[in-house]
Amino acid sequence: MSPPETFSAACTPTASDALRERAPAKVNLTLRVLGRRVDGYHELVSLVAFAGMGDRLELLPGENLALTVSGPNAAEAGAGDENLVLRAARHLAERRPGLRVGRFHLVKHLPVAAGLGGGSSDAAAALRLLARANGMRLDDPVLHAAAEATGSDVPVCLAGRSSLMSGRGERVERVDLPRFGLLLVNPRLPVPTGPVFAGLALEPGDVLPGPDHPAPTRLPRERGELVRALAVLPNDLEPPARRLVGQLGAVAESIAATPRNRLTRMSGSGGTFFGLYDNCREAVAAAKIVAARHPGWWVKPTVLG
Numbered sequence: 001m002s003p004p005e006t007f008s009a010a011c012t013p014t015a016s017d018a019l020r021e022r023a024p025a026k027v028n029l030t031l032r033v034l035g036r037r038v039d040g041y042h043e044l045v046s047l048v049a050f051a052g053m054g055d056r057l058e059l060l061p062g063e064n065l066a067l068t069v070s071g072p073n074a075a076e077a078g079a080g081d082e083n084l085v086l087r088a089a090r091h092l093a094e095r096r097p098g099l100r101v102g103r104f105h106l107v108k109h110l111p112v113a114a115g116l117g118g119g120s121s122d123a124a125a126a127l128r129l130l131a132r133a134n135g136m137r138l139d140d141p142v143l144h145a146a147a148e149a150t151g152s153d154v155p156v157c158l159a160g161r162s163s164l165m166s167g168r169g170e171r172v173e174r175v176d177l178p179r180f181g182l183l184l185v186n187p188r189l190p191v192p193t194g195p196v197f198a199g200l201a202l203e204p205g206d207v208l209p210g211p212d213h214p215a216p217t218r219l220p221r222e223r224g225e226l227v228r229a230l231a232v233l234p235n236d237l238e239p240p241a242r243r244l245v246g247q248l249g250a251v252a253e254s255i256a257a258t259p260r261n262r263l264t265r266m267s268g269s270g271g272t273f274f275g276l277y278d279n280c281r282e283a284v285a286a287a288k289i290v291a292a293r294h295p296g297w298w299v300k301p302t303v304l305g
């Protein structure tokens, strides 16, 4: 006689119960450093937008927190306790007793330590997934506190749309931007964020005279006008990043030389550079040229905004 049926597996979550979120690449269209705060962090103002490509994150809700990682850049991101997905989940669990967590699976497409905020975007996606699994609203202040505690770039990634980011990264104001074709190029050389900021050689309490940034309402909405406005608002981290990694100059030159390129600049602390184009088709044509000349580089055409 067969043992009595326990039906024990009937309510075990399966892969089809997983919640899914995109974790898009973050692009700093501008980045002005206004000074260095007494806590050692730099005071910034940065126009941030999101790409049409990035990582993907799934959550199978459950009682125990776990993470697996696959994809082309899985090894570089790692699945250990330091992964920003797990750090964000722990920061939220500390602030929200009884939080239902579960098993995350990250598909890591973005290069690591690349100025694209991949880890921050993964962390923000984890917070959005946990919010869904726990019936929390996305404007819940606890979610925002967990984002801030996880990293400077996580609040803007939690917003997940074009924004003017300021302070250490904790102030985020929505901005409407036109859509662009976008080319992302990384020479597969990781560039650590801390040493790039350190290259500015600012002391705590230093205030830089001059760097100013138009308010969100003063930014042009038309593509050509916006590009002209962006051209005079640099990324202040580009000079120290280029001093740290000499090969970055060649990345910028390769993008700037492509037909119909509107703007070439480094994102965040590098070493990814981006090119703006009027549409995705032009970005694809540019990608083919750069990839043919530099087969070892990470080259991705997509859209911005």
Ligand SMILES: C[C@@](CO)(OP(=O)(O)O)[C@H](O)COP(=O)(O)OP(=O)(O)OC[C@H]1O[C@@H](n2ccc(N)nc2=O)[C@H](O)[C@@H]1O
Binding pocket: 028, 031, 040, 041, 042, 043, 044, 046, 114, 115, 116, 117, 118, 120, 150, 151, 152, 153, 154, 167, 168, 169, 193, 194, 195, 197, 267, 268, 269, 270
């Ligand atoms: C530079 C930016 C621009 O968007 O992006 P990435 O290049 O990392 O993508 C961000 O400010 C990075 O944000 P995030 O990568 O989250 O930084 P955190 O983990 O908080 O800090 C890493 C290190 O960067 C420095 N840091 C970061 C942010 C800031 N406003 N001032 C700083 O001085 C500090 O040395 C800190 O120890």
Ligand SMILES: Nc1ncnc2c1ncn2[C@@H]1O[C@H](COP(=O)(O)OP(=O)(O)O)[C@@H](O)[C@H]1O
Binding pocket: 076, 077, 082, 083, 084, 085, 111, 112, 113, 114, 115, 116, 117, 118, 119, 120, 122, 123, 153, 191, 193, 268, 269, 270
């Ligand atoms: N999910 C993750 N993806 C990428 N990097 C991660 C992740 N979790 C932790 N890290 C660590 O965070 C650091 C910054 O990575 P990343 O977010 O890719 O940098 P950047 O913001 O410059 O693109 C790296 O040193 C990496 O080891």
